[in-house]
Amino acid sequence: MIELKNITKTFHQKNRTVTAIADVSLTVNRGKIFGVIGASGAGKSTLIRCVNLLERPSSGEVIVDGENLLGMSPAQLATARRQIGMIFQHFNLLSSRTVSQNIAFPLELANTPKAEIKQRVADLLALVGLADKQHDYPASLSGGQKQRVAIARTLASNPKVLLCDEATSALDPETTTAILRLLKDINQRLNITILLITHEMNVVKTICDEVAIISDGKLIEQGTVADIFSHPQTDLAKKFISSSLELEIPAAFKKRLVADNGPGRHPLIKLEFNGQSVDDAVLSETAKVFGVDCNIISARIEYAGSVKFGVMLIEAYSTPENTAEIIDFFERKQIKTQLLGYV
Numbered sequence: 038m039i040e041l042k043n044i045t046k047t048f049h050q051k052n053r054t055v056t057a058i059a060d061v062s063l064t065v066n067r068g069k070i071f072g073v074i075g076a077s078g079a080g081k082s083t084l085i086r087c088v089n090l091l092e093r094p095s096s097g098e099v100i101v102d103g104e105n106l107l108g109m110s111p112a113q114l115a116t117a118r119r120q121i122g123m124i125f126q127h128f129n130l131l132s133s134r135t136v137s138q139n140i141a142f143p144l145e146l147a148n149t150p151k152a153e154i155k156q157r158v159a160d161l162l163a164l165v166g167l168a169d170k171q172h173d174y175p176a177s178l179s180g181g182q183k184q185r186v187a188i189a190r191t192l193a194s195n196p197k198v199l200l201c202d203e204a205t206s207a208l209d210p211e212t213t214t215a216i217l218r219l220l221k222d223i224n225q226r227l228n229i230t231i232l233l234i235t236h237e238m239n240v241v242k243t244i245c246d247e248v249a250i251i252s253d254g255k256l257i258e259q260g261t262v263a264d265i266f267s268h269p270q271t272d273l274a275k276k277f278i279s280s281s282l283e284l285e286i287p288a289a290f291k292k293r294l295v296a297d298n299g300p301g302r303h304p305l306i307k308l309e310f311n312g313q314s315v316d317d318a319v320l321s322e323t324a325k326v327f328g329v330d331c332n333i334i335s336a337r338i339e340y341a342g343s344v345k346f347g348v349m350l351i352e353a354y355s356t357p358e359n360t361a362e363i364i365d366f367f368e369r370k371q372i373k374t375q376l377l378g379y380v
């Protein structure tokens with residue numbers, strides 16, 4: 038549905054040239070949700086804006102639903118863009134228009150008959166769960182409600198593709214989950230292909246089928262979400278996966294945690310599992326092989342597609358000698374292991 042071929046985008050400022058995107062190629066298959074993740078300044082916004090030519094690439098090809106956008110006349114491009122919806126971090130609603138009027142706006146621009154607009158707006162309000170807010174103005178809505186209006190407005194033109202530019206970055210975690218659920222629902226019910234950019238692995242993990250990692254304008258790794266979570270290749274991919282696996286040390290343990298071992302103390306160890314290591318019964322093996330029992334302090338196991346991954350804090354009842362042995366054992370099992378201290 039979307040094919041970017043060797044896209045490069047350079048910006049020219051007074052006496053310097055910034056290469057925001059360098060020779061990026063990617064394919065988003067029909068009906069899929071594809072995420073591009075990267076740190077601030079990596080080139081995410083520039084990349085997604087190249088898909089509907091809000092930014093014109095300096096070189097390369099942009100093909101959406103089989104049509105080469107860069108070869109189009111302005112009139113052809115305007116028609117093609119109606120097939121490509123976009124939502125933004127800050128919603129971009131018209132403040133002087135009510136919820137219904139915002140949603141109706143693209144239909145009015147397309148000279149849709151009034152009765153049809155009315156029906157379509159009612160259907161879209163129901164789809165995004167905002168029927169009771171139809172006469173309200175954006176200023177009185179929460180962030181999540183504003184994004185629902187923006188989603189309904191962009192769906193009004195029946196797009197085949199939805200571009201999401203950090204669509205949940207201004208929202209709290211609970212609202213983020215609700216909006217992500219809505220996007221997945223739209224993807225599945227309406228078969229709309231979604232390309233999103235984000236700096237949060239949580240977003241990727243929650244709804245994407247495939248992911249590409251962007252750094253300094255280049256795609257450094259891409260694959261299915263399951264593949265990336267089970268076999269991350271680059272340090273950046275590993276870092277993003279870790280960042281979505283935060284686990285707090287419980288307060289009672291944090292208070293007792295010290296850097297040095299001593300009588301009556303045990304190591305507190307953090308274990309990070311990925312797709313390669315999560316199915317091994319490592320704790321019972323540790324008990325059998327080393328005679329070391331482990332107490333699970335806190336744990337979180339999640340799924341990315343069919344891949345199970347997670348993080349666990351354990352207190353190991355080990356001696357100073359076999360502490361090093363069990364850490365080595367965990368590492369050999371592909372578990373990222375960190376000795377946090379002693380409790």
Ligand SMILES: Nc1ncnc2c1ncn2[C@@H]1O[C@H](COP(=O)(O)OP(=O)(O)OP(=O)(O)O)[C@@H](O)[C@H]1O
Pocket residue numbers: 048049050055056057075076077078079080081082083084236
């Ligand atoms: N209009 C512009 N003129 C000059 N440089 C630009 C322009 N737009 C982006 N850049 C530069 O291109 C690079 C990529 O920026 P971009 O906004 O695409 O990154 P990003 O990954 O979306 O970052 P963020 O998450 O902070 O928005 C940056 O170095 C930025 O300064």
